[in-house]
Amino acid sequence: MSMLDWNNYRRQVVAGVGAIGKLAPDTVKGYATLSGAGAKTGHLDAKTRELIALGAAISLRCDGCITVHAAEAKKHGATEAEVAEALGAAISVNAGAALVYSTRAHEAFKEA
Template identity: 35%
Template structure:
């Protein structure tokens, strides 16, 4: 099946690449991957902050740190948790206030492209 994989767009390809890489890493380092996954699952569980708020924070950190795979992944997480395009872009605006031009460039390119790609993939 992997041989026939044809990404729908850049965002789809990035998520696929991340999942494939994570699978390979998990095979080679199962205990470390297990503990990392447990930790991140605990961090993203509903608490005082809801899951949408946590995804918006994660997206902001991803944009600030220029981590393209995390930007794609957490843009999807925001959408999956019901964040609107306006909420996502507002979170990116706050990030740009701290991260300057580098953060803004990710917000106006990759984040907006991901939002568009995810909308297209839903239809």
């Protein structure tokens, strides 16, 4: 059982971005420039960049980002185990952020 038809969803996202590109071409062009900037440095390989992007995608809760970066990670040779490790790192960072922000909530409560 699948939560979503990810391939169809990815096609819908790409089509939707294409439609926005026709209405606001500079916005989409700017995004594409920003998105491709990291690839030009050559410091990280494409698979590593996609694994990082996939971790960020779950942190941002963006299904569109998830479907695009999961497919790209697979295309660049990422294994299921590597994806699991990247997602584990993102889960850990999110838990850490919640812990840090808990100190803020605790302080706000004490000062209320």
